[in-house]
Amino acid sequence: MTQEAHVSQGPLTTEAGAPVADNQNSETAGVGGPVLVQDQLLLEKLAHFNRERIPERVVHARGAGAYGTFTVTADVTPYTRAAFLSEVGKQTEVFLRFSTVAGNLGAADAVRDPRGFAVKFYTEEGNYDLVGNNTPVFFIRDAIKFPDFIHTQKRDPYTGSQEADNVWDFWSLSPESTHQVTWLFGDRGIPASYRHMDGFGSHTFQWSNEAGEVFWVKYHFKTDQGIKNLTAEEAEVLAGKDPDSHQRDLREAIERGEFPSWTVGVQIMPAADAATYRFNPFDLTKVWPHADYPVITIGKLELNRNPRNIFAEVEQSIFSPAHFVPGIGPSPDKMLQGRLFAYGDAHRYRVGINADHLPVNRPHATEARTHSRDGYLYDGRHGGEKNYEPNSFGGPQQTGRALWQPFDGFTGGTGNHPTPVHAEDDDFVQAGNLYRLMTEAEKERLIANLAGFIAKVSREDIIERAIGNFRNADADFGKRLESAVQALRG
Numbered sequence: 001m002t003q004e005a006h007v008s009q010g011p012l013t014t015e016a017g018a019p020v021a022d023n024q025n026s027e028t029a030g031v032g033g034p035v036l037v038q039d040q041l042l043l044e045k046l047a048h049f050n051r052e053r054i055p056e057r058v059v060h061a062r063g064a065g066a067y068g069t070f071t072v073t074a075d076v077t078p079y080t081r082a083a084f085l086s087e088v089g090k091q092t093e094v095f096l097r098f099s100t101v102a103g104n105l106g107a108a109d110a111v112r113d114p115r116g117f118a119v120k121f122y123t124e125e126g127n128y129d130l131v132g133n134n135t136p137v138f139f140i141r142d143a144i145k146f147p148d149f150i151h152t153q154k155r156d157p158y159t160g161s162q163e164a165d166n167v168w169d170f171w172s173l174s175p176e177s178t179h180q181v182t183w184l185f186g187d188r189g190i191p192a193s194y195r196h197m198d199g200f201g202s203h204t205f206q207w208s209n210e211a212g213e214v215f216w217v218k219y220h221f222k223t224d225q226g227i228k229n230l231t232a233e234e235a236e237v238l239a240g241k242d243p244d245s246h247q248r249d250l251r252e253a254i255e256r257g258e259f260p261s262w263t264v265g266v267q268i269m270p271a272a273d274a275a276t277y278r279f280n281p282f283d284l285t286k287v288w289p290h291a292d293y294p295v296i297t298i299g300k301l302e303l304n305r306n307p308r309n310i311f312a313e314v315e316q317s318i319f320s321p322a323h324f325v326p327g328i329g330p331s332p333d334k335m336l337q338g339r340l341f342a343y344g345d346a347h348r349y350r351v352g353i354n355a356d357h358l359p360v361n362r363p364h365a366t367e368a369r370t371h372s373r374d375g376y377l378y379d380g381r382h383g384g385e386k387n388y389e390p391n392s393f394g395g396p397q398q399t400g401r402a403l404w405q406p407f408d409g410f411t412g413g414t415g416n417h418p419t420p421v422h423a424e425d426d427d428f429v430q431a432g433n434l435y436r437l438m439t440e441a442e443k444e445r446l447i448a449n450l451a452g453f454i455a456k457v458s459r460e461d462i463i464e465r466a467i468g469n470f471r472n473a474d475a476d477f478g479k480r481l482e483s484a485v486q487a488l489r490g
């Protein structure tokens with residue numbers, strides 16, 4: 001373990017810096033008497049201790065992070081004007097936080113759950129956050145369903161545990177989840193470690209070049225360590241024996257100098273293709289088959305430095321899908337649009353209004369020059385500068401150029417419109433394709449994993465509806481799953 005030795009010398013002090021005489025015995029009225037209010041050290045210690053925790057993340061509470069470097073390996077200037085991507089060989093510092101989704105802060109790492117893959121690029125034009133997962137798709141396609149979905153993954157209000165009834169009730173009533181669920185219960189559903197899995201931006205994002213031309217992109221991070229997974233049985237044992245398995249593996253690999261890396265690629269769709277592409281390119285439950293848009297390698301991501309203090313740098317780190325830089329922006333994906341609000345709001349609640357001032361969160365390659373200031377734990381960074389714009393006293397000014405290009409092509413009035421359906425879109429086609437791509441052994445494990453969980457559901461109607469979704473994806477898939485569930489339920 002390469003933990004730092006104590007560097008501070010001299011006497012122990014109170015928070016105000018006064019020397020402490022006795023840190024073992026609190027002050028009493030006489031020998032054996034009651035404790036005195038004038039023992040300010042005791043009161044300070046107890047009060048500070050009571051406030052050591054901040055609210056855990058409402059999802060992705062359990063995680064581990066590391067710093068590293070992103071290096072550009074291909075010329076992408078025809079597609080984006082982002083400065084950190086402007087030259088082959090250019091390097092940008094990054095911080096990456098991996099996580100599981102449903103478990104609380106102290107939960108085990110080796111569980112079947114998507115893994116978060118959140119990257120902060122400290123660019124010279126501000127921090128760019130790509131807050132993705134290890135899966136290319138997601139369970140739902142509209143942010144309005146996210147709180148309900150997460151309620152079914154977390155603890156039931158009555159039992160206080162995750163309940164198979166709730167999980168399968170929601171998934172079976174949300175057939176768009178069939179693709180992601182098929183992925184999650186397949187071999188990649190329990191990665192062996194954070195190093196042995198891929199990452200994805202998952203959503204479609206907008207890139208725009210110097211001339212203002214627009215491209216839609218999807219990000220891929222291919223692990224250079226190779227994919228390694230745990231079977232359900234292996235994970236059950238490991239989760240009990242070493243709940244911190246992923247966190248430990250990442251830290252120890254970096255301590256050994258075995259720096260994990262990922263080859264970074266993008267799928268690029270010219271803006272004009274979007275309206276007529278066979279799948280709605282802004283539907284998060286769908287991938288773009290590589291045959292349609294190949295993955296072009298653009299860079300290398302390496303992690304090479306552990307955080308010094310987990311609370312300061314991992315627990316208090318904040319990532320927001322709304323943190324864009326010039327040349328990169330959102331798409332009309334309804335999930336992404338909801339996320340643009342949700343994260344900043346979570347950070348203000350969880351870490352506070354000045355969360356972006358903390359060392360892990362603030363820009364490292366530029367400075368934030370904003371007129372927003374003050375509030376809890378403000379560090380006085382703006383000195384006596386004017387706090388409004390326009391002003392006649394100098395200071396930072398607006399640029400007049402938007403980070404991303406306008407979207408167009410929308411028709412009709414406002415309304416609660418579902419995501420538009422393209423020629424080959426339905427909720428099952430890509431789940432079926434994924435199933436048919438699997439080897440026989442992979443199919444067997446997928447069906448056993450699904451059946452094991454579905455068999456725990458108490459109601460027949462939910463079980464039938466759940467199996468029906470997989471039947472719609474592929475008749476053989478549905479038939480085999482039905483027999484496996486029946487065999488388990490007797």
Ligand code: HEM
Nearest residue numbers: 057060097116117118132133138143146202335338342346
């Ligand atoms: C509309 C849908 C979604 C909403 C409302 C939502 C909301 C949230 C919230 C509130 C947090 C906690 C943030 C914090 O306290 O710092 C979070 C964390 C996270 N979410 Fe989402 N989420 C959504 C969908 C997604 C999707 C689709 C992905 C991946 C493709 C994703 C990846 C992550 C990751 C990686 C984290 C952890 C970030 C970190 O390490 O700090 N989320 N999400």
